[in-house]
Structure formats: structure tokens, C-alpha cells
Amino acid sequence: MKTPFSLLCALLFFTTAFSQSITNQLKISNGTLEGTFNQTIRIRSFKGIPYALPPIGDLRWKEPQPPANWDGVRKADHFSHMPMQKRVFADMIFRADTMSEDCLYLNVWTPAKSPKEKLPVLVYFYGGGFVGGDGSESRYDGESMAQKGIVTITINYRLGIFGFFSHPELTAESAHHASGNYGLLDQNAALKWVQANIEAFGGDPKRVTIAGESAGSISVCAQVVSPLSKDLIAGAIGESGAMIKPTLPAIPLAEGEKNGVSFAEKNGTKTLAELRAIPAAQLLDAASKPGVWRLSATVDGYFLPKSPVEIFEAGEQAHVPLLVGWNSAEIPYQAFTGGDMPTTENYAKKLKQQFPDNADEVLKLYPGTTQDEVIKSATALASDRFIVYSTWKWADLQSKTGEKPVYRYVFSSPRPPEVKPTDNANANKMPKALVGASHASEIEFAMGNLESNKVYAWTPDNYKVSALMENYFANFIKTGNPNGKGLPKWEPNTNGSKVKFMNIDVNTKLEAESERGRYLFLDKLYLK
Known part of the structure; x- marks a missing residue:
């Protein structure tokens, strides 16, 4: 029996309408977003979502502020600006095509069809020594993890002089009498955004795992010990790196302030207002000169009340699976x-x-x-x-x-x-x-993104290792335990x-x- 032409047309109509309903709008606390829908793998993505106000002008070197609401529908179909940075690492493949101090955006990939699904959530922090990186890098793409039933998020955070500059005037103007950890505070703000909004994407705010590699792993370590973040997460994954000497350890606030004063003097700037008035590209150039400024997080008494080692030794960190x-x-x-x-x-x-x-x-x-x-x-x-x-x-x-x-x-x-x-x-x-295995070489394996890296001649064995590692990670994100069927115990x-x-x-x-x-x-x- 042949299917009538009219029925075929009806089926086509409903299929298209269903796809469009998934592709179209989603409402979060600040307004309505419109993302994209990959019909082949049934994954929705929402890119370039602001999770804080642009940290520009007077907000340069301030704790991230809640994002503004918007009217109408905001297109979320492309990556937003990458953070200010020099081209330091050749292995970084960015998909964002603009760079700006206005960089506090995140990207979400979700397999959920409705907000009621309560899926586990992964928030991934990129690496790059706190001087490079971006949430648009293809090796961090969230589609593969999303296909495993995980709402996956990458975020941008401030880098270099924009994210880790400390100065006595900054400390004095801070309500918390702290300065220097703006990039880490950005990450915290993103985690707060997740708590407030992830249900709209079908995620469960009580099942948020944070992960990262290199500086991203150091970031995970920092969030685990920070009193601001430790209650916002259910699990942590660290790939090569912790905020423990000799790997970019946090320094005393007074030492960070001294570094900031030295930079200002070498740059010929006397006041915080003058420093904030320097164009972003010029400030990046000045801070990138050898020996001019030393990048480091600070034990600021707010984000980090003590050194990470002291917090771990006291058992005051997040008590979550690692x-x-x-x-x-x-x-x-x-x-x-x-x-x-x-x-x-x-x-x-x-x-x-x-x-x-x-x-x-x-x-x-x-x-x-x-x-x-x-x-x-x-x-x-x-x-x-x-x-x-x-x-x-x-x-x-x-x-x-x-x-x-x-x-x-x-x-x-x-x-x-x-x-x-x-x-x-x-x-x-x-x-x-x-x-x-060299530094950073596991990222594509763990996130299931070998295919996107065209530099290497991947073999069947590579894909076998990637499938295994991604499954371990996915199981851990879902349950706090990496074990699962078909995997070595x-x-x-x-x-x-x-x-x-x-x-x-x-x-x-x-x-x-x-x-x-x-x-x-x-x-x-x-x-x-």
C-alpha cells in the first residue's frame, strides 16, 4: 500500500515543525534566547550567552556583575568575543573570530527536549596558563558529551593582566578588601549563573561537575577550595594541574599588590583611573613585555581565605568526588x-x-x-x-x-x-x-573531539582510547563514579x-x- 501524497506532506510538516520547536526559543532569567539545533545528533546549542556585565570601563578589575536583562529574542547562534590575549599557544584552534575585553560569555550544548529532564551538567574551564584560551576552542566542544546525556558548558574568563592584576587601590575600593582574582571570580559567577539558569536547558543544578585542563585544572582546584564556590558543585575533574607550588600557586595579597604597583610605575601610570583608561590592546602589549609584570592569583582573604594547601589540610574544601x-x-x-x-x-x-x-x-x-x-x-x-x-x-x-x-x-x-x-x-x-603523552594531548580524547583536530593522523586505536576515556568521564559526571559496563574497573x-x-x-x-x-x-x- 502506498502512502498518500497528502500524508507524506503532513509528516514532513510535523517533522519540520518539531525541529523548529526544538531549535527556537528558550527563556532564562535575563530574557529569551534562540539557539541552533543539530537535527542529525539531536543536540541544541546556545552560544555567546552573557553571564556577567562586560568588564570594561570602571568595571575593569572589578568582581563580575550580574548580566543585564534584554527585550525580545537574543540570538545565541555564534561564539562571542574571546578574552584579550597574545597568540601564545599554537595548538589552540579558536572558532570565535573577535577578541575583546568584553568577554564574559558561555556556551551550552544540551540533549534535553524539555526543562524537566534534570540531566547532569559539566562546566569546563579551558587551559592556557591564564594567558590564553577560549570557550570556542574545538577541542572543548560540548556536542559529544551532550550526546551522552550531559548538559555541557564552556565559559570564557578574564586572562592575564585583565584577570589577575592586584593593586592597593583595587584592594581599597573592594567591598571585600581583595584584589587580583578576577578570572577566578568570573568562573564563580558562571557557576552561580548555572545554578540560576541550567534547569531551563534541562540540567540539574544539584549535579554540576566542574572540569578543566592545565590552567583549567588549576581553576578547578581553586574553585574546590574557595568558600564562594565549594557549595555550587557536585564533582570535580582535574587534568594536569593544581594551584599548589610550583604550579602557578597563589601568592600573598601584599605581594600581588607590590607586583601591581611595580607594573604601574614601569608603565608610567600613577592612578587606578589612568590604568583603567588605557585601551585594552595597549594594556595587553604593556603587560606582555618580559619582566614587566608577574601573573599570579592571590590569597586575597575573600575568594581564597588561605592557601589551597592549608584549606585542604584543614578539610575545608568541597567534599565531592574527584x-x-x-x-x-x-x-x-x-x-x-x-x-x-x-x-x-x-x-x-x-x-x-x-x-x-x-x-x-x-x-x-x-x-x-x-x-x-x-x-x-x-x-x-x-x-x-x-x-x-x-x-x-x-x-x-x-x-x-x-x-x-x-x-x-x-x-x-x-x-x-x-x-x-x-x-x-x-x-x-x-x-x-x-x-x-605530552601536556594537553588528552583533551580531545576525554571530550570525544579527535575528529575536529585535523593536525594528527588519528588511528583506530586512538578512537578506542578516546571512547573509553570519554565514557569514564561521562560516568563520573553522571554518578561521581567513572565505572561502567565494558570498562576496566x-x-x-x-x-x-x-x-x-x-x-x-x-x-x-x-x-x-x-x-x-x-x-x-x-x-x-x-x-x-
Whole structure:
């Protein structure tokens, strides 16, 4: 029996109308948004949503203010301005095409068909050393996570001099007698926006997990310990980084103010009004000159009442499940050996230079009896001092005082060769770096976004690892536990338990910690 033409037309009409009803409008606290609908994967997206007033003019270096209401329908179909920044990191692929001090916007991807679904929520903070990054980067795209039933959000926050400038005049004008943590306060404001608005997108404000990589992971650590944010989250994911020495630790407010005064003097500006009057591009140029200004968060007595380590030790952080880890070769061995060949002699000499009082102890922890061992140990030592130790310390402290499970991982799956490898005439003069996973290489795997990165020749094994890692993350976001059907069992760490971690690679498996001695040694150096 043939379907009548009139019935086909009716079906087409209702299908189109249904799609349009999903695509069209959604009302939040400030007004009505109109997003877009990907009919193939049934995901709605709303981009460029303001979560605070533009931090410009007199609002430069002030705590973010609630966004203004609007009349009519606001189009939410494109990414808004990226934060002010220099082009520092070549691996950042932005989809926003404008840059501005007016940057406090967020993006939402949702699979929900109605506000009643109460889906889990992921809020992702980008990395970039607090000097680069943007919520439009394709590696953070939320479509893949949304397809797993998670309302996914990326946010923009102020960077560099705009996000972390401290000054006595700023402290004096603040109602909280604080200055310097504007980028972190932006993140807090975004979390407050989520609490107020996420139900409209089908999300559950009681099931919000925050995640991030590098500076994004440091941000997660900071939000977990801040009294302003710790009650706004149900879980946390940290990928390589914590706000613990030596990885961008927060400094005393007085020290941050001193840095700010020094910058103002070098820049020839005498008052806060003069500093606020400097055009954004000019201010970015001035602050980007080497040695002119030092970026750091501050222990300001407001966002951070104490250092993160002190807060963890006192058990005053958010008591939520934590999934945290790092990559197997965060930075290459040359970060420690410099331009010297990685011979046993050169390695021993470098150890004595760097650790004059305990070189022998370091050599036992990071042995170097052959060139291969030197490369392996120098990679480990460089990575530990860069970002691994701080991440380990976070995991260790949280397992002792956080009262919730801590799931640790090491990501060991290296990227494949580039599609069009660069021709480097010096590539064969030094031994190749240790094969492993470099800093930031896990992001596309964890967020299910390998396909969007056209730089690398991804293999079936890469997609296998990505599927596994994304499923672990998705399960954790939904339940606080990464385990699920078809995945190797991941045991959590709690105080007093034998530490285990998931080694994520083609052959993913749970392993016992064997490097604790290295981290306890670094403890003595960094937490004197």
C-alpha cells in the first residue's frame, strides 16, 4: 500500500515543525534566547550567552556583575568575543573570530527536549596558563558529551593582566578588601549563573561537575577550595594541574599588590583611573613585555581565605568526588637537560647544579645509568616539577580530608604523527624524546573531539582510547563514579588505602602507585 501524497506532506510538516520547536526559543532569567539545533545528533546549542556585565570601563578589575536583562529574542547562534590575549599557544584552534575585553560569555550544548529532564551538567574551564584560551576552542566542544546525556558548558574568563592584576587601590575600593582574582571570580559567577539558569536547558543544578585542563585544572582546584564556590558543585575533574607550588600557586595579597604597583610605575601610570583608561590592546602589549609584570592569583582573604594547601589540610574544601590525573610525558627531557646531550655525565652534572644539597638522593629517585634511562628520568623530573607534583599533591590531600572517593589516572596514549609533519632540519641531531603523552594531548580524547583536530593522523586505536576515556568521564559526571559496563574497573583512593591509578592507553589497566618516593621528596622542597 502506498502512502498518500497528502500524508507524506503532513509528516514532513510535523517533522519540520518539531525541529523548529526544538531549535527556537528558550527563556532564562535575563530574557529569551534562540539557539541552533543539530537535527542529525539531536543536540541544541546556545552560544555567546552573557553571564556577567562586560568588564570594561570602571568595571575593569572589578568582581563580575550580574548580566543585564534584554527585550525580545537574543540570538545565541555564534561564539562571542574571546578574552584579550597574545597568540601564545599554537595548538589552540579558536572558532570565535573577535577578541575583546568584553568577554564574559558561555556556551551550552544540551540533549534535553524539555526543562524537566534534570540531566547532569559539566562546566569546563579551558587551559592556557591564564594567558590564553577560549570557550570556542574545538577541542572543548560540548556536542559529544551532550550526546551522552550531559548538559555541557564552556565559559570564557578574564586572562592575564585583565584577570589577575592586584593593586592597593583595587584592594581599597573592594567591598571585600581583595584584589587580583578576577578570572577566578568570573568562573564563580558562571557557576552561580548555572545554578540560576541550567534547569531551563534541562540540567540539574544539584549535579554540576566542574572540569578543566592545565590552567583549567588549576581553576578547578581553586574553585574546590574557595568558600564562594565549594557549595555550587557536585564533582570535580582535574587534568594536569593544581594551584599548589610550583604550579602557578597563589601568592600573598601584599605581594600581588607590590607586583601591581611595580607594573604601574614601569608603565608610567600613577592612578587606578589612568590604568583603567588605557585601551585594552595597549594594556595587553604593556603587560606582555618580559619582566614587566608577574601573573599570579592571590590569597586575597575573600575568594581564597588561605592557601589551597592549608584549606585542604584543614578539610575545608568541597567534599565531592574527584577524578584527577596527568599525562605520562607532560614535557620533554630537554626542559631539564637544556641543550646538552642526555648522557649520564651531563645528567649527573645537571643534577648537581639543580640540587646541590641532595643530588645523590635525586639520582636514586630519577636514575640515569644509560642514555635511555636519562631520557626517561629527565622527562619524569621535568614533568614532576612542571605540573605532575602539584596534581599529585591535590589528589593526595583530597583523599586524606575530602571524605569522598578520589579516582587517579595517568594518560599514556601518545598522539599519532601529524598529517603533514613539519620539516625540521635539526630533528635528528638529538635523541627523540621519550614516547608518551605530552601536556594537553588528552583533551580531545576525554571530550570525544579527535575528529575536529585535523593536525594528527588519528588511528583506530586512538578512537578506542578516546571512547573509553570519554565514557569514564561521562560516568563520573553522571554518578561521581567513572565505572561502567565494558570498562576496566577503576578503584578509588581513600585515606589509608593503597594508592592505585588507571593507566589510560590502548591497553588500559589499573596499576599500583610506584613513584610516591619522588613526590614525597618534592614535598620537602616545595612545602617547607
